[in-house]
Structures are given as structure tokens and as C-alpha cells.
Amino acid sequence: xxxxxxxxxxxxxxxxxxxxxxxxxxxxxxxxxxxxxxGLAPIVRRAWAEGVRWYGAFDVSTGSAVRxxxxxxxxxxxxxxxxxxxxxxxxxxxxxxxxxxxxxxxxVARAAEAAGATARVHLKIDTGLHRNGVRPxxxxxxxxxAAELHTAGRIDVVGVWSHIAEASDADxxxxxxxxxEAVDIAQRGGLNPTVRHLAASxxxxxxxxxxxxxxxxxxxxxxxxxxxxxxxxxxGLTPVARLEAxxxxxxxxxxxxxxxxxxxxxxxxxxxxxxxxxAGARRVREITVEAIVDAWPEAAPGDTVTIFxxxxxxxxxxxxxxxxxxTIGEEIVLRVSPLIPRTYRGMTDGAAPVAGS
Ligand SMILES: *Cc1c(COP(=O)(O)O)cnc(C)c1O
Numbered sequence: 235x236x237x238x239x240x241x242x243x244x245x246x247x248x249x250x251x252x253x254x255x256x257x258x259x260x261x262x263x264x265x266x267x268x269x270x271x272x273g274l275a276p277i278v279r280r281a282w283a284e285g286v287r288w289y290g291a292f293d294v295s296t297g298s299a300v301r302x303x304x305x306x307x308x309x310x311x312x313x314x315x316x317x318x319x320x321x322x323x324x325x326x327x328x329x330x331x332x333x334x335x336x337x338x339x340x341x342v343a344r345a346a347e348a349a350g351a352t353a354r355v356h357l358k359i360d361t362g363l364h365r366n367g368v369r370p371x372x373x374x375x376x377x378x379x380a381a382e383l384h385t386a387g388r389i390d391v392v393g394v395w396s397h398i399a400e401a402s403d404a405d406x407x408x409x410x411x412x413x414x415e416a417v418d419i420a421q422r423g424g425l426n427p428t429v430r431h432l433a434a435s436x437x438x439x440x441x442x443x444x445x446x447x448x449x450x451x452x453x454x455x456x457x458x459x460x461x462x463x464x465x466x467x468x469x470g471l472t473p474v475a476r477l478e479a480x481x482x483x484x485x486x487x488x489x490x491x492x493x494x495x496x497x498x499x500x501x502x503x504x505x506x507x508x509x510x511x512x513a514g515a516r517r518v519r520e521i522t523v524e525a526i527v528d529a530w531p532e533a534a535p536g537d538t539v540t541i542f543x544x545x546x547x548x549x550x551x552x553x554x555x556x557x558x559x560x561t562i563g564e565e566i567v568l569r570v571s572p573l574i575p576r577t578y579r580g581m582t583d584g585a586a587p588v589a590g591s
Contacts (some may be wrong), residue, residue, distance in 0.1 A: 236479040236493040238570055240272050242280045242580035244472040244544065246405065248455050249284050251470045256438050259445035262311060262431065266292035271568045272456060272475060273576050275303050279454075279492040281583045282308065283464065284500070290450045294320040299330045311450075313395075321345045325353050332395060334358035334366040336376050343388040356393030356429065359416035361409035363397055371415055377423040386426065389468055393429035394420055398444075400436040400460075412443065434458050439469065444452030457544070458563040460552045466551055473551045475567055476543030477574075479525065483534045489516075498569035499525065499541065506558040510540040510548035542566065 255536035263286050264406075269277035272327045276302050279291060297312040303312075307327070313332030315321045316342055325345040331349045333339050333355050346353040347591050357380060360367030368469050383389045394417050398409045413432055420427050430446035438449035453459070457473035459466045466473060479493035491509075497503040501521040508515040512532035520526045526540065540549035553563030 236477070236497060236574050238271075238304070238575055239476040239543075239575050239576050240276065241474050241476070241544070242276065242578055242582075244278060244457060245272075245277065245455065245474045246284050246458050246580070248471050248474065249281060249286060249322070249489040252438075252449075252454055253450055256445050256449045259438075260288060261286055261455075262288035262448050263310075263455055264290040264291045264292075264434070264450050266290070266296060267312070267564075267568055268436045268453065268455065268572075270452055270456045270458065270564060271570060273578070275577050278303050278308075278580055282579065288448060289488050290452070291329075292392050294324045294327075296331065298323060300551055301327045301329065306451045313356075313358070315342075318345070322348070322379040325349050325351055328354075328358060329354070330354045330392065331359050332356045334350045334368060336359070336368070336372070336379060339376065339380060339383065339389070343383045344389045352387055353389045354392050355389045356395045356431075357391060357425075357427070359396050359413060360396065361412040361416075361432075362397060362398055362405065363409075365397060370412055370416070374419055377567060380426045380506055383422075385590060391425045391427060393422060393431065393448075394425075394427040395429075395431045397434070398432060398437060400434060403441075406437060406441070406444070425546065434465060439464075439556060447546045453564060457551075458567065461557050461560075461562045463482075463552055463553075466553075467545060472544070473544045475552070476547060476549070477541040477542075477570060478538050479541060481533060481535050481539065482524070484529055484586050486521065487541075489527045489529045489533045489537070490529055493541060493574075494524040495521050496523055497571045497574055500566075501567070502559050503555065507550060509550075510543075511521075512537055515548060 290311045293314045309331040321341045322345045338554040342353045358367040363505045398406045431448040433444040433449045435454040437444040457471045479491045481489045483490045504520040516528040540547045542552045543549045554568045556563045
């Protein structure tokens with residue numbers, strides 16, 4: 235039987251490394267895509283127990299799920315409010331809303347008025363990625379409008395943020411200059427954005443000047459290093475997820491293993507990776523509906539092999555595997571079918587925390 239094991243103790247250790255690295259900036263744990271496939275509720279409960287207070291949820295329904303799980307004291311940032319219904323929900327659930335265009339600003343203000351609330355807003359400047367965000371030439375006008383809504387009490391502009399490619403230092407530096415200018419214009423326009431955030435995993439680790447007040451880190455907290463980047467071991471991080479599968483049959487020199495392309499293992503990995511078996515590393519010959527692996531002398535049905543996991547399993551990491559087919563570790567982990575059961579080590583109890591605790 236194949237299984238996806240999540241080691242929450244390793245996750246907690248990664249969080250400690252990330253926080254120590256980025257301090258005094260604070261960690262926002264990014265939990266989009268069901269916490270990078272690790273399971274949202276167990277991940278945010280453990281992070282909360284470790285003292286993480288900021289969560290980056292991407293979409294509103296994920297943000298609301300985090301609110302429901304963690305209670306009122308968590309700060310939850312969403313940056314994909316796609317409809318008026320989304321915006322209303324975000325305001326109702328007291329989510330921090332990333333706003334990258336002027337029209338959305340008015341939607342947020344209207345929703346806040348209707349709810350008798352003040353919405354917390356983080357204005358997004360487009361620093362070059364063109365993934366949404368206010369263009370620099372429009373920024374002064376949007377800041378002025380935000381300042382009006384702020385004065386009227388409908389919104390509270392708590393943050394300025396952007397996202398960078400983390401592909402070249404020169405491009406990131408250019409983005410940072412645009413960001414600094416935008417923060418400056420916001421301050422001169424009467425706003426007081428105390429939460430400035432720009433970096434994700436890679437820049438947060440490599441470049442102190444990108445950390446500002448908060449860093450939005452997903453991958454590294456799950457122990458997923460950047461493809462082509464520094465090794466997990468050298469970052470002090472441990473892969474949190476481990477994918478295991480069972481031998482179902484042994485024929486001559488091949489062991490059949492019950493995980494395959496229908497479970498999300500790219501068939502293009504055939505011939506390119508080894509898995510960890512009870513007798514050490516063995517090559518995966520082919521991936522069909524199952525994986526066909528070079529057998530070992532005592533191989534027998536019921537034996538467990540590890541497809542990816544922490545170094546102490548003897549297996550490759552998700553990013554090691556990803557690099558063989560020019561993709562990223564997140565994709566290898568996220569493709570694993572949700573039908574494969576998740577099991578957890580180090581689960582904290584399910585009780586919602588008391589507000590303010
Ligand atoms: C996914 C995402 C992050 C986290 O990136 P990692 O490389 O996983 O740390 C940060 N910010 C935004 C806007 C994202 O979409």
C-alpha cells in the first residue's frame with residue numbers, strides 16, 4: 235500500500251531554522267495548495283503550536299479554512315480575491331487582503347462598509363513580474379485613493395508587498411528598487427505600512443536586504459529546496475514528506491511497486507531515478523500504472539520502498555527527482571494523488587486555540 239507520510243516534527247525543525255535565519259523579520263507560512271500537498275489543518279495547527287502567527291493562504295477559501303482552524307488571533311493573508319463574494323468572505327473572516335488594482339480597493343471598501351468593519355489591506359506594487367499589482371505609473375494615484383478610504387475608516391492599509399522572480403540577483407535588485415520607491419511614496423502619501431514583504435524562500439535565505447518586516451515562505455518550511463539551488467542539508471532543512479510504496483510482486487529481476495503515473499509519479503522518470511529499498515538504492519526502470527524497480531536478492535511482496543523523503547531514508551528528495559526532468563520539487567510533491575492516504579507524525583491536538591493565546 236502506498237502512503238504519504240508527513241513528519242510534523244521535521245516541519246517544526248524547519249520552521250525554527252527559517253525563523254532563526256530571517257529574524258528579526260517575521261515568518262509568514264505559505265499554505266497554498268493544501269499546504270503544498272501536506273494537508274492544511276495538521277500543518278497550520280502544528281505551525282501555530284510552534285508560534286507562527288502569520289499565514290499566507292493565496293485564495294479566500296483557504297484563508298477562511300485557516301481562520302476556522304486557528305481562531306481569531308491568527309493573521310491570514312490572501313492575495314487572490316477574485317469576486318465580490320470572495321471579498322465579502324475575506325472581510326467577514328477578518329483576512330488581510332492583498333490588493334493589486336484600484337477597482338478591487340473599492341470592492342474591499344464597500345464590503346467593509348456593508349459589514350461595519352475595517353478591512354486590513356496590503357497594497358501590491360508590480361515590481362516587474364506583471365502577475366498583477368499596481369503599475370508604478372499608477373501607484374501614486376492608487377496610494378492617494380487608498381489614503382482617502384483609510385481616513386474614512388473603511389480600510390486600514392497595513393502593508394505594502396510584491397513578489398519577485400528569484401531567478402537573477404540583478405532582476406531582483408531592480409525589483410527591490412521599485413519596491414522601496416513604492417513604500418516611500420506610500421509613506422509620503424500619508425499611509426503607514428508597517429508590514430513590508432517582498433521575499434519568498436530563496437531570497438529570504440540568501441539575501442538579508444529582501445527580508446523587510448515579513449517573509450512569505452512556503453517551500454523551505456516543507457523542506458523543499460529550490461531546483462538548481464543549495465542542498466537541503468546545507469540549508470539545514472529536512473524534507474517533511476515521504477512517499478512510500480509496497481512491493482506487490484517480484485518477477486525474476488524486477489519488483490513491482492504499487493505507485494505509478496496514475497498516482498502522480500511522472501512516467502518520464504523511468505530510468506532516471508533510484509528508490510530506497512531494504513537493500514539500498516535500486517533503479518526505477520519504468521513507470522506505468524506501477525513502478526518497475528530493479529529487484530534485490532531478498533525482495534518480497536510487502537517490502538516497502540521509499541520514492542522520496544528525508545536523507546536518512548536513503549531516498550532522493552523531491553527536488554532531486556524534479557531536477558532529473560527539469561521541474562521543481564513542489565511539482566513532484568503536489569502531483570501525488572490525494573487518494574494516497576496521508577499519515578502524520580507529531581500531530582498536535584485538534585483543539586482550536588483560545589483567541590489571543
Ligand atoms: C507561493 C508564494 C510564496 C512562497 O514561495 P516559496 O518559494 O514556496 O517560499 C510567496 N509569495 C507568493 C506571492 C507566492 O505565491
